[in-house]
Amino acid sequence: MTISFIEQADVTGTIGALWVFPVKSCAGVSVQSAQLLPTGLKWDRAWMVVDPEGVFITQREVPQMALIQPWIDEQAGTLQLQYPGAPGLTVPLAVPGASDASQMRVQVWDSHVNAWDTGEAAAAWFSQVLGRACHLVRFDGAQQRLSGSRWTGGIEGATQFADGYPLLVTTSSAFDGLNDKLQAQGMNA
Numbered sequence: 001m002t003i004s005f006i007e008q009a010d011v012t013g014t015i016g017a018l019w020v021f022p023v024k025s026c027a028g029v030s031v032q033s034a035q036l037l038p039t040g041l042k043w044d045r046a047w048m049v050v051d052p053e054g055v056f057i058t059q060r061e062v063p064q065m066a067l068i069q070p071w072i073d074e075q076a077g078t079l080q081l082q083y084p085g086a087p088g089l090t091v092p093l094a095v096p097g098a099s100d101a102s103q104m105r106v107q108v109w110d111s112h113v114n115a116w117d118t119g120e121a122a123a124a125w126f127s128q129v130l131g132r133a134c135h136l137v138r139f140d141g142a143q144q145r146l147s148g149s150r151w152t153g154g155i156e157g158a159t160q161f162a163d164g165y166p167l168l169v170t171t172s173s174a175f176d177g178l179n180d181k182l183q184a185q186g187m188n189a
Helices: 063-067 120-130 172-184
Strands: 002-004 012-014 047-050 069-073 078-082 089-092 103-108 111-117 135-139
Touching: 047 103, 063 120, 089 120, 103 135, 120 135
Parallel strands: none
Antiparallel strands: 002 012, 047 135, 069 078, 078 089, 103 111, 111 135
16 A cells, blocks of 8 residues: 655655554554554554553563564454463453443553553453563543653644554664664574
């Protein structure tokens, strides 16, 4: 698919791969198409793992999060999660309501927002596979979390649990350069 960024742009590009990361810091899901919402791609970073105090947990401190493989089944209305050697976890896609779940105050970087706790089964599963007490929370669309204006040139960009922006775009040559550097350091790309 080829896109133009502005009607009279002199820049066009071809999307080589499109990824959604339903749970912040877990593996991504390659998709052929995605709905673009004001907060980014549908399902992207809609969930996040937090410690008991509500502070986000990422691969930076718990690298095995990269092995948690999510899968969205829109027809069944579920988020499926797999981890090597553990039984799977199923979480509803529907945003919980006040009668179904409780909210907790969570922190992602400098942002503090209310989020829906997805329940004890999800907390137990993530605690087991990550080896530490944690909860899985769902972004509450009634909350507004803006990208840091320092990085957006003052433009207000809404996001969910992404680090900073509703969308991240890179080029294949940037990936190739990173892989070259990793290989030069003796790491497999």
